[in-house]
Structure formats: structure tokens, C-alpha cells
Amino acid sequence: MLFFSYFKDLVGREVTVELKNDLAIRGTLHSVDQYLNIKLENTRVVDQEKYPHLLSVRNCFIRGSVVRYVQLPPEGVDIELLHDATRREARDG
Amino acid sequence: MVMGLRRFTERIGEGAGEPILDADNGEELMHVQPGVAIVLGNRAPESVGTLYITTKQVVWLSDVEKERGYAVNFLSVSLHAVSRDPEAYPSPCIYTQIETEDDDDEDSEGSDSECNTLDLSKITEMRLVPSDPSQLDSLFNIFCECAELNPDPNEEIEEEHNWIFSADQMEDDNAATDGVDDSECLLSENPANPIGYSNGNHDLARTVLELQINDQRFEDAEEMDRDTNGGH
Numbered sequence: 188m189l190f191f192s193y194f195k196d197l198v199g200r201e202v203t204v205e206l207k208n209d210l211a212i213r214g215t216l217h218s219v220d221q222y223l224n225i226k227l228e229n230t231r232v233v234d235q236e237k238y239p240h241l242l243s244v245r246n247c248f249i250r251g252s253v254v255r256y257v258q259l260p261p262e263g264v265d266i267e268l269l270h271d272a273t274r275r276e277a278r279d280g
Numbered sequence: 281m282v283m284g285l286r287r288f289t290e291r292i293g294e295g296a297g298e299p300i301l302d303a304d305n306g307e308e309l310m311h312v313q314p315g316v317a318i319v320l321g322n323r324a325p326e327s328v329g330t331l332y333i334t335t336k337q338v339v340w341l342s343d344v345e346k347e348r349g350y351a352v353n354f355l356s357v358s359l360h361a362v363s364r365d366p367e368a369y370p371s372p373c374i375y376t377q378i379e380t381e382d383d384d385d386e387d388s389e390g391s392d393s394e395c396n397t398l399d400l401s402k403i404t405e406m407r408l409v410p411s412d413p414s415q416l417d418s419l420f421n422i423f424c425e426c427a428e429l430n431p432d433p434n435e436e437i438e439e440e441h442n443w444i445f446s447a448d449q450m451e452d453d454n455a456a457t458d459g460v461d462d463s464e465c466l467l468s469e470n471p472a473n474p475i476g477y478s479n480g481n482h483d484l485a486r487t488v489l490e491l492q493i494n495d496q497r498f499e500d501a502e503e504m505d506r507d508t509n510g511g512h
Binding site for chain 2: 206208210212220222224226230243244245246247248249250251252253
């Protein structure tokens with residue numbers, strides 16, 4: 188549940204979600220669920236020339252299983268905290 | 281289950297009836313939206329039809345042609361969004377991306393707008409255009425709800441990770457599966473599984489751990505001179 192908790196804390200921040208099909212979408216993290224399904228607001232596509240259809244959609248829902256990366260704002264990342272939490276989570280299961 | 285869009289023709293009754301669902305497996309109808317046109321890929325809109333959103337899939341049935349209908353399982357819907365930007369598409373709609381079996385042909389829409397042969401399995405984008413745009417937000421929310429009902433089956437199985445982080449844990453976990461005495465475990469190295477090579481059956485972490493043993497043979501000469509009285 189680590190990343191679920193972690194992403195919940197990032198709600199309201201700008202993130203870029205890169206999907207497994209290479210599409211990258213930037214937006215404000217609106218919510219996330221236990222399957223890491225992601226809802227973004229004020230979304231815009233990172234590479235607009237390649238994906239014109241998604242020019243600007245206000246809200247979007249991204250299925251957790253198709254996410255490759257979630258790019259985080261540097262100020263939203265406490266690396267030490269994340270390391271410790273990850274180690275603990277993996278150890279304790 | 282078929283990934284991607286497929287034809288759907290199973291309707292109740294004779295007329296433009298409701299889709300036949302898999303009630304035995306718990307599939308239920310969540311929402312019905314009449315007056316919806318469907319746009320597959322870059323093709324022209326097909327209108328008019330009725331949208332049926334179930335707990336498992338999205339079904340669109342043409343009101344005009346009883347044989348025409350399409351469905352896609354929520355497991356295949358990668359993303360959905362409300363599209364109101366006229367530059368993206370002239371009419372406000374629900375935009376969805378569909379994950380197909382074969383992801384190599386992203387750009388080929390699988391259909392020639394000239395001829396009628398349509399390969400549904402290659403459709404990666406689908407728009408649903410309601411005649412009443414004020415319904416878009418509630419449609420979006422229902423899509424969200426139903427998507428959440430359909431997590432990947434694999435995700436639910438991940439109860440045990442079987443990751444190893446300490447020698448103590450190793451003794452507990454491997455005693456039963458290995459059949460090898462614990463004391464032998466630490467000192468022997470299986471020649472069939474050399475260092476750093478995992479053949480899929482062998483636990484790589486265990487191989488690495490075996491290298492970190494405090495064996496006097498690996499100690500520096502200086503340390504041993506200084507540490508003659510120290511216990512290990």
C-alpha cells in the first residue's frame with residue numbers, strides 16, 4: 188500500500204503520467220486508488236503533435252495497469268523518506 | 281477475455297433490445313444512455329445508438345441496425361476522459377483509449393475509410409458522443425466507477441512477494457522448499473547455478489547472500505593478525 192499512501196499525499200500536485208504506450212499526460216493529481224488508478228485534472232498531452240486528439244481534456248482517468256511511470260515534482264519527493272518507507276514495506280509485506 | 285473492441289450482437293428480444301449480459305458471473309447493468317453516437321478511431325461517427333454501461337464492459341448498440349453493436353471490456357480501457365476541446369474533436373464526447381492485443385501498430389487504425397472492412401481488434405481510440413452534452417460528467421463518473429470495479433486479475437494475487445533480505449529470513453523460507461540442510465546452504469554453492477546467473481528456478485538473492493558470509497578464508501591477513509582474540 189506504500190505507493191497508494193505516497194500518491195495520496197501528492198494529490199493537488201502537478202505530475203506527468205507516462206503510459207506503457209508511450210503517451211505522456213501532464214496534469215494535477217486529483218485522486219488515486221488502491222490499484223493506482225489515477226485521476227488527473229487540467230490535463231494536457233506532453234507531445235501534442237503526436238497525440239492531437241487529447242489536446243486538452245479537463246479530467247481524465249488512467250487505469251493503473253497501463254501506467255509506466257509517474258513523474259513527480261522534485262519538491263514533492265523526500266528521497267530518504269521514500270527509501271525508508273520502501274524498505275520497511277518490502278520487509279514487512 | 282478478448283482484449284480490445286469487439287462486435288456485440290447478443291440482444292434480448294427482437295427489437296432494439298438490451299444487451300444480453302453475463303449475469304451468471306455477476307455482470308449487472310449500471311447505466312443506460314440513449315442517443316449516443318460512437319466514433320471508432322478516425323472513422324465517421326456511427327449514429328444513433330444506445331450506450332449500456334455494465335459492471336464489466338461498455339456496450340453500444342445501434343438503434344437503427346439490430347446487428348450492429350460494439351463492446352469493450354473495462355480491462356481494455358486504458359484511459360477515459362471528457363473531451364470538450366473543439367480542436368480535438370468538434371463535439372463534446374467521452375474519449376477513451378483502448379488497449380489492444382498487439383501494440384505494435386499504434387498508428388494503423390485497422391480500417392480503410394474507403395471500404396467497409398473494419399478490424400476492431402486494432403481500434404485504439406473510441407469516442408462516445410451523447411446528443412445531450414450535459415450528460416458527459418455523469419458518464420465520465422460512471423466510467424470511473426466501473427473501471428475501479430475491474431482491476432487487473434494479476435494485481436490481486438500478489439500477496440507474497442518472497443523477497444529475501446536477511447539470512448534469518450532465508451532459513452525460514454527455504455528450509456521447506458529446498459530440502460537442503462541449513463548449514464550446508466550457507467557454505468555450498470550449487471554448480472548448476474553459478475554466481476549471478478538465475479535460471480528461473482534458483483533464487484538469485486540467495487546466491488548473492490551466500491557471498492556475504494563471514495568466512496575466515498576471506499578475511500584480510502592484517503585483520504586476522506590484529507583480531508586474534510576477537511570472536512566471530
